[in-house]
Amino acid sequence: MEWTAQLFTAAATARVFHVRGIESEVELPYAALHMLFGGWTAEIDSLPRAQAGALHAALGSPEKDAPVSTASRDRLLVGLGVLALLSGIPESGPLLCIVDDAQWLDEASAAALSFAARRLGTEGIIMLFAVRDHENSHIGSDLPELRLAPLTREDARELLLERAPKLQAATLHRVIDVADGNPLALIELCTLVSDSDEVDFAGDDPVLAPGPVSDRIEKTFGDRIRALPEETRPILLTAAAEEAGGLTTLAAAAKELGCSLAGLEAAEQARLIDVSGNVVVFRHPLIRRVMYRQAPLVRRLATHQALARVLTSDEYADRRAWHLAAGTAGTSAEVSAALESAADRAQKLGAYRTSAVAYERAASFATEDRARARLLTSSAQAMLVTGRLDTAQRLAARSMLLSSDSRARAESAVVRAQVEFARSSISDACRTLLDAAAPLVRSHPQVAQTMLAAVFRWLIYAPDPVMIKMAEPVADTIAAELGSEASVQLTAGKHAALVSAGHLDAAAPLVRALAPLSKRPIQTDSTEDELADIMLLLVVEDARKALPRALELLRSCREKGMTGLLPEVLYRVALAQLCLGAFRQSKAAAAEALAVADAIGSPLVAMRLFEVLAVHAAVTGDEQECRDLSNRCAASTGEHDEPQYTAYALCTLDMGYGRYESAISRTEIGTGPFHGLLYLRLAPNHIEAAMRLGRRSEAAERLTHYLQWASALADNPAVTAVAYRCRALVADDNDAKDLWLAAIEFHGKEERPFEYARTLLLYGEWLRHMRRRTDARESLRSALARFEQLGAHPWADRTRMGLRACGVTVFGGNGNVVTPVELTAQEATVTRLAVEGLADREIAVRLFLSPRTVAYHLSNSYRKLGVSSRMGLTQVIAQGVRRDGLA
Template sequence: MLYGRSTAQASVRSLITVARDGRSGALTLRGEPGIGKSALLAWAADEASEAGLRLLRVTGIEGEAELAFAGLVQLLWPVQDRIDALPAAQAGALRAVLGSGQAGGHDRFLMGLAVLTLLADLADDGPILCLVDDAHWLDQATTDALLFAARRLAEEGIAILFAAREEGFAAPGIPEIPLSRLDDADAALLVAEHGLALALRDQVIAESAGNPLALIEFAAAQRGHPIGPVPLPIADRVLATFRAQISRLPERTRLMMVIAAAEGRGHLPTLLGAAAALGVGPGDLAEAETAQLLRVDGNTVTFRHPLIASAAYQGAVLARRVAVHQALADAAHDPDSRIRHLAAATMGQDEEVAAELVQAAERARHRTAYATAAGWYQQAAQFTSVSRNRAAWLGTAASLAFTAGHADRAGDLAEQAEQLADGPEAVAELPPVRAAVEFELGEPRRAARLLIERAAHAHPDQAAAMLRTSAGYAWFCGDADSIRTAARMCADIGRPDLMVTGMAHLVDDDYARGLPVLAELVAQGRSADGAARARAIFTGMLIGDDAATLQLATAEVVRCREQGLIAALPQLLQDLAGAQIRVGHHRDAEATVAEAVAIAEDTGLHHRVVRLNSTLARVAAIEGDEQRCRRLAVEMPDAGGAGSHGALILLALGLGDYEAAIDRFEEARQGPGRHTTVIMAAAPDHVEAAVRLGQPERAEQSLRRFEAWAEAGRQSWARAVALRCRALLGDDEEPYERALRLHAQANRPFERARTELLYGEWLRRVRRRSDARHPLRSAMETFERLRAATWAERARTELRATGETVAVARPTAANLLDRLTPQELQVVRLAADGGTSREIAAALFLSPRTVEHHLYKAYPKLGIASRRELSRLDLSAS
């Protein structure tokens, strides 16, 4: 009987019902030790069994918290026969964890995708409940995998129920039920079940403060004392009660309990091996079993409650604990368990122990358990007396912690490593980690300058990479001095870099030299991959080469999906979304950003989420959604404010607030982000605002600068826009005609429509109303397709002024894709290209059943009923 848990039981029962009905969900039960989490999980197991759900279980074990994927092995061992049916990369990752395959250095989140796919396959045979007890003691690699899977549950028939203490298990995105202490009425009912004399019940209830375990144990301690209250154990209350029980056992039994507690995993063969070395044996566990402090089932020893193990271990003197760990190290059956106990048994510095810890770290690294590997390296640094090794291992720990998504911890470790290093060369590899942390935490200027400072002491090859990264960080925050310094230093060390050199020219407004250099880098990136392609994507954005950026970013995203390189995707998807917006694929961009946000949250890049969402500020500006645009733009983290200024300038222009558009542009032009492509591309907005205010002279300088940039860059869209601006300042038709011919060679539909609108307005003003209708009609249709409501209304008004009757468009019917959610859109596109549900699931990190669900929901919105009909639809981007 569970008392005081009706709310939690209702939530768990709902979770089970959802899974039984073919949908999915996850829930965390959270509370202090002894609050009844395990009891609720036991009740949930009974409920699920009655409902026909299959049970999978894992219990976090404190002694295994440093053993990579120990929890995952426990959970998946009974179903490993289903692994062969998974996609090859996912199957390989799980085989490496379960010991039947080679470790391959996969992306750490590929494991989470593999778990999701495996559970979904199992759910095809019937609904599943995964029970995860003591989740706060799971190893980090298992935690990452389970949470990745849990957050992507949708329509599989899977329920995951976690139970954890208040600290030690962060699970953002998973609903939680806090378990409170029992009130006096429920506490009295619970105590009454344990036969305690009435005279003692109130005292037990008061001392236990509503903790169910305390109620039970205090009642048991007082049973048999019917006359008057007896002082209850104090100190740590329940822990003290367990210590008192243990203290009454024979010495040999207490030693066996210390061995079992120190071993941690309940592995009887290892426990008995250590026991033999210490002169005790299995018979010495009998009295602990009789006292119901632990039980032995087959080859497993299990404490009735984790606090009993804590009481047994903490109650032993240091010398005994050291002897026990040494015996366990000698008896261990695997190297990771051996080094865990050996480290616990070593009281001072020991180079052999440090070397074994490094080996354990490398094993964890190759299995993608980067957080575990960071912990092993950090321990190794504590055991070595060689300062250079200590600094190097702390530096490696920092890098691994950052890869694991723990930016704050990575920064602390890197700082410790720098303080210990003897000489600048010894710390050359640390600044990239510290700088990456600073950048992710929203400090790009500090990151750039840190790298420049440290590059002066690094090997030329390392320095060149650091300076390139520094220039990239500096570009984002408008730190022109750092970009110039990076370029000069690259030249000084004989490692000139195209990207750094090009950016240095751009911040000095030397477009004729800078843009061709950057264009060369983009061209090289078309035949490159990895880091070189990523640089080409970034450079393509700098020079406004939409076609190259879209092509390269799309190819790199596909490569990362195929290889399961999940952690690399947030930045690539952000780049892709920017390119999609520029070519008018707004709905695709929203889907891309939504996916990137979900992955960023999973990979620990929480500061990137705001930056990702802010990518869509320009879409909001085009659509005239003032509230959304201002919210996204204000939250932009770029120090120079270039991105926010660009969106807000366009918003003001579209809303007809020309003075605000000019003020915003002139503020941005004086700021540190003046050299950025975003501000450069806003110059035409400045020109148009000034002309509409009747103050064209205010924009002449902006136009000359933009014309020089457009001419040097040779991008058709930019040259077209420059001609449009020149036409606005004059009274000649020829620039408009030339601009439209150039627009036909590019793919920026919003800019083309703006040129058509202005051209149509000019034609109407010179009384060529019939000629004006074609460009105005084309502009209106494009604006409507882009949901640019204020711009569409302006074109519509001009068309009416030519004498044409114009019906008000219904935007919901303008494009089939507008009817889909972002994830439905992604699924539909891949399905239309011929992808199977399993292939789509692997690409989007979903389960196949969730893919089928999205297709099922999308078909009616598209007016179709099958994949065959889907292939016939025109799903080209808006």
């Protein structure tokens, strides 16, 4: 196999792995990866089970007893497996992985290789991708790029003299002028000059006439092909049609076509092909292209049909499908079915773009409009997964025009709605789904329910009162059709959307609707429904029930290798832990989720994770970090001002530093048509800040709304405790005592450390105000212990001030009671997982790193923390070292 010439220098200095993209295999999932790692069975078996299963499935050699149907679908696991394979090569010098003609890599292989390339750091590995100009490529645009400039005249002269030292000076300069610095043009024109005794290079020969260099190169190749013997062209065309085909395949097809492999000898002598092992390789892709284009259509069709007839084994099912398509003119149910099967296989391997192309091609061969519409919808759905929104929308529109029944039209509408949602046109997305669901209410109520449930989920985050009013009667009709038990999620979603739009009278029905939902077994086989259920539980702040469900779903996703779902699941875990005050675990889950979201490109989840991490920064008083995360959230949403999503975090930050006017200004964004849930979430801060500023009537007004919400959530002791705290803040001194005691009693039923500590702080301040200093000291000491355990430094400082005012001498403050340690975010995350007992390889899987990179980060943490083992790390963390979320 001949590499691109510019890669030879790099290849001479290291051990080399190499693979070349093949144009005819661009739609075959993992074709390039199979060439690179096809014989690495033992090495793959040594990987973690999920990675090994995914790689075996991708390479067509399923591991025994592996859950291929799930593991093989996750492309991230394949990419992580590639990274682990490369980084695990014995250290006997640097490794260079060359990927030539990368513009012709199949999408799945390109994704896996570029995934690994982005994560190479300390492994001593370099990956070089060679891509031709003006070609589409699946290689990520975020990789460093070096564009090769044309050869200088001096370099061109040196190359020509090396290839053809006897060239006359005039001819040499003419070739240099014509080639214009293109190395391929120099070599091919030089070959033509050297082989010809008849060309007048001082005259106006058409080969060296002015014009595009590519045209002249193609002309030289075309002339060589036309000069071949007649018996050579059929077998050379067969090799062009089946570029990666071995001699066995070519021989079988040649027999079908009435030619033989002997015809290749002339092409080899003409330096058009090389026979490498058992494979025929064109010396340059342009030769293959010219050979194929020059052949008459009838011969091309016959050649592909012959290849389809000989590629009969299951191993070549995808190749056969594409050859059938290339060899058929007009429609054909057989060809359509073969392409659909190829698309299904590609989708199971996570090669969604490949599957989309195959579905669309299958649609072009379908003999009925119904089948054509169905295939176009499947293509649109696959394109949507790849993020090609315009293409997905175009395909869905085509399907809609061909669809005759409401069910098929609804499937197309779902794609259109998802495109609109991805573009932040949430009202348009909801209207599209609603219009498509309405005709299905009686005939297909289950389908309509799924669509309406999505509408309400979207409206929770972006409430539109008009749209909610339009969707309510449709939802009620569906619930009547299915029965209350079957439509729990839909009913709950409707009430959650109403609450989000500010209708607090829907809070009690929401809680009632969620009661049966929270009791049913976790649906690990229906992840979308389970994700929705967990989110609805978090809407009503029932983190006690949400967290175990989220952790069980997380365990299931890890076990099945469903890495693509991890950001959404981990986000729910982090949010539930945050609500429960498990700050350390919550931050670790959010950091892991952010790493996965970054790896798979999930900006909407990343935006919500920035919010969770911003709350952590706010509680610990890291103002710069909190504002940076808020800015990152704004960037991910396209907002120019501080986004509403981080309003709670910024408000909490202001409260910690006693900036009450600023805190109240943050809460005002919830008073408009924005988000009733945010309005409720901000209420306790608003009430406290207003009372600090002496605005009792303002606090009382906000309290009225919050108590309506708390009343609906009366079974939630944590919410009830905060409600009593807010009532105590607004109440007269004579009435406040019982309210404070009730708040503390309910905190004891479900301790959420941060909220409990805030209540103890405020109660201690009230006791001091009532001149009960002894009791105040006890409450403030209890609050201080909780704040210090959480690392909530501004709040701990405020508590110390209260204790000093009670005559207690308190040391520390301002964060000086801890040891400052400068760990990077990645080092902090790796260190935390190590302390939790995960091995290097397990951490690598979690964070999409190689084990060697994990070891590198741990080594840095050891040095910075002054320890030499994992036991030392555990001891340091236990002693309260704080930086970047370590404690």
